[in-house]
Amino acid sequence: MSERVALIVNPMSGRGAGRVLGAETRRLLLASGREVVDASGLTLAEASRCGAEAVREGVDALVVVGGDGLVHLGVNLVAGTTTPLGVVAAGTGNDFARNLGLPVRDAAGAVDVITGGLVRTIDAGRATGPSGEPKWFGGVLGAGFDAVVTARAGRMRWPKGQMRYNLAVLRELPVFKPIPYVVVLDGRRVETSAMLVAVANTSSFGGGMRVCPDADPCDGLFDVLIVRAISVPRFLRVFPTVYSGAHVTHPAVEIQRAARVRLEADHICSQADGEPFTELPLDIEIVPHALRVLAPRGDAQR
Secondary structure: OOOEEEEEEOOOHHHHHHHHHHHHHHHHHHHOOOEEEEOOOOOHHHHHHHHHHHHHHOOOEEEEEEOHHHHHHHHHHHOOOOOOEEEEEOOOOOHHHHHOOOOEOOHHHHHHHHHHOEEEEEEEEEEEOOOOOEEEEOOEEEEEHHHHHHHHHHHOOOOOOHHHHHHHHHHHHHHOOOEEEEEEEOOEEEEEEEEEEEEEOOOOEOOOEOOOOOOOOOOOOEEEEEEEOOOHHHHHHHHHHHHOOHHHHOOOEEEEEEOEEEEEOOOOEEEEOOEEEEEOOEEEEEEEEEEEEEEOHHHOOO
16 A cells, blocks of 8 residues: 555656546545655656655655656666556557556546556566666667658647657658668677567557567566567568557568677667667666556455
8 A cells, every 4th residue: 555655647658648537536646645846847858856755755656657768767766676667558559557457547546556556576677778878768778660661650739649650650650771780689689680570568659559479577587579670561561560469470570589789780779668768779677576566456466
């Protein structure tokens, strides 16, 4: 049971759903007798500072109300600590919540989990780029076509929601070229030309794209997807099947498992949990049991 809770709300998530669900979450937490520490701030940087201070001071949980981007912030604030993360999924994709069986766009259901659920311990990814500063991710890190699309979608102001990502895909495809990569999997070096490489702790990203459908956030390993170089028309035929996970049968698709991954490519940036992350090269490691998440009682582990 969490008694003193730090709350971070992104009011812009899900076309404004974050604002409504954030207010409802706060009301329900207070009604349950919890003390609520407002750590939202006016900017993402301020929310990060306020959240980090609350975790240092010893709150019983950090609760984020927003999409996968805000979950990404929460993961970076609590991974490697004993503070559990509560998620009120209010975004467009909500992949992290869906992967863990958490309520989606349901403040009452999420607060029931936060106040009455148990702690589920899962793995987290930790990546170190050229800056030398490690950063965490809870879901999927991608470097290639997905990261280019994420960056373009982030620059677009129209349309809203998932359609913005889909439009970014259509605009990038005609000009995208395969990327020469070096991928090192637990010491095994692979040189290849690929459309993208994804390092997955959970199975999906981008609003339900099941890039690694068998990824398990509790097995101590990443699932690493490599989509080798194919023509744009073939990629267009393969791309829609990622929503069902059927892409894994395509001969250009390879999935390997590894605990440590190094990605090298020139002038390529990555995304993690749907957020722009850092440029390559990246050294990525799975950290078993690094993240504590408030989950329904039936999902509690250890």
